[in-house]
Amino acid sequence: MKSEPDAYGWDDLIAEGEGTWDGVKNAQASNNMKAMKKGDEVFFYHSRQGLEVVGIMEVSEEQSPDVTTDPDRWVVVKVKPVRKLSKPVPLKAMKQNPTLANLAILRQTRLSVAPVTAEEWDAILAMGAA
Template sequence: MPQYWLMKSEPDSYGWDDLVTEGEGTWDGVKNAQASNNMKAMKKGDQVFFYHSCQGLDVVGIMQVSEEHSPDVSTDPERWVVVKVKPVRKLAKPVPLKAMKQNPELENLAIIRQSRLSVAPVTESEWDAILAMGGG
């Protein structure tokens, strides 16, 4: 059974369009223990929301984990990990953080409770709610 996640990236550093252009991206540079542990829990085939942070502040697309964690050689490979992801599709409409905060179905969403967490789990019901807000 697939798990669901949300991963944040600043669109001026690495946005949805960059991932689509590459066809497969390496999610690296994550230097937070909880986020790193979340990446270690990811399995190939898991579904992931791509969230634009700092600018936009919204979920813009769906990715899929294409390769499970391996050492992050761009930082400290003994401590941090990367995963590979592929774009699945762009949402019909972006789902802003403000709208997510107003949806009672998302009151326990990890990025609302822990705004600085860059890689977070999403429950199946939260996934379905965000998907519905983004046009299905």
């Protein structure tokens, strides 16, 4: 899940303790949110500034209507922080990792909520370990 850190960053999520992921107005990203289940872990990626995976969140509440946009069309999920990565994983490093060649956010750069395979998850975790 991508967010601009000056609009809503990892530190904002930490301060809140639980955040509502709203404002997603892309059908594919919205469908990805609809597929999320309570307890799923997701990466928090800082877009535009930083361009890096910074932490892991857990879906704390499954989809509900997004009242900040068109609630009949778009959804939100709630997330809680799990942990910050020991070191951020920069976009540049992800692009250089052959295991991540098909990572959705590398192929569809404008997609704000994208799936990650188990193999990709493990690769990013390894890159973010101290």
